[in-house]
Amino acid sequence: DIQMTQSPASLSASLGETISIECRASEDIYSNLAWYQQKSGKSPQLLIYAANRLQDGVPSRFSGSGSGTQYSLKISGMQPEDEGDYFCLQGSKFPLTFGSGTKLEIK
Amino acid sequence: QVQLQQSGAELVKPGTSVKLSCKASGYTFTSNHMNWIKQTTGQGLEWIGIINPGSGGTSYNVKFKGKATLTVDKSSSTAFMQLSSLTPEDSAVYYCAIGAGWGQGTLVTVSS
Numbered sequence: 001d002i003q004m005t006q007s008p009a010s011l012s013a014s015l016g017e018t019i020s021i022e023c024r025a026s027e028d029i030y031s032n033l034a035w036y037q038q039k040s041g042k043s044p045q046l047l048i049y050a051a052n053r054l055q056d057g058v059p060s061r062f063s064g065s066g067s068g069t070q071y072s073l074k075i076s077g078m079q080p081e082d083e084g085d086y087f088c089l090q091g092s093k094f095p096l097t098f099g100s101g102t103k104l105e106i107k
Numbered sequence: 108q109v110q111l112q113q114s115g116a117e118l119v120k121p122g123t124s125v126k127l128s129c130k131a132s133g134y135t136f137t138s139n140h141m142n143w144i145k146q147t148t149g150q151g152l153e154w155i156g157i158i159n160p161g162s163g164g165t166s167y168n169v170k171f172k173g174k175a176t177l178t179v180d181k182s183s184s185t186a187f188m189q190l191s192s193l194t195p196e197d198s199a200v201y202y203c204a205i206g207a208g209w210g211q212g213t214l215v216t217v218s219s
Contacts, residue, residue, distance in 0.1 A: 096142070
């Protein structure tokens with residue numbers, strides 16, 4: 001199975017701050033990577049797919065980058081509504097595997 | 108827009124089975140493979156498997172083979188997941204999902 005190592009596990013950011021979350025795959029996943037946001041008690045919402053494609057309706061302050069085994073999600077200008085859990089998902093090979101998640105809070 | 112409506116919470120006894128449902132709307136049911144995912148506080152998110160609603164073909168995570176069985180009913184655009192021989196370790200929120208759209212989740216609690 002492809003292991004997805006996500007960091008950091010938690011992050012505290014000030015309003016307006018730019019933050020990054022990383023996912024490293026145990027092998028090349030050829031940009032088959034998605035990023036999700038999950039708020040408490042809710043189902044995950046797709047932010048980014050194919051490593052850097054912004055899902056319709058997602059604010060442009062979210063962006064994704066990376067290739068091969070290294071990927072990142074950037075939030076350019078933290079907003080209160082960005083608090084929540086974030087995780088990556090690789091779709092290159094079955095079984096699909098998830099990162100362990102990052103809890104993002106407002107400082 | 109894509110909507111996936113999952114069945115309600117279940118409280119079940121160890122050793123029994125449960126069948127969860129996921130009714131799809133807002134898109135052509137047979138045009139998107141349906142994933143099932145398990146979420147727990149301890150283990151995080153685990154992919155259970157995927158079903159092609161058009162053909163009924165499935166692929167399972169080895170970890171869930173024998174535990175989960177995925178089926179669909181094309182006439183009602185509904186996907187199902189049966190979980191068998193339940194233990195407390197199967198207590199979790201289970202989601203159905205197609206890429207951009209996830210259901211609201213079904214909480215399964217296994218307790219005597």
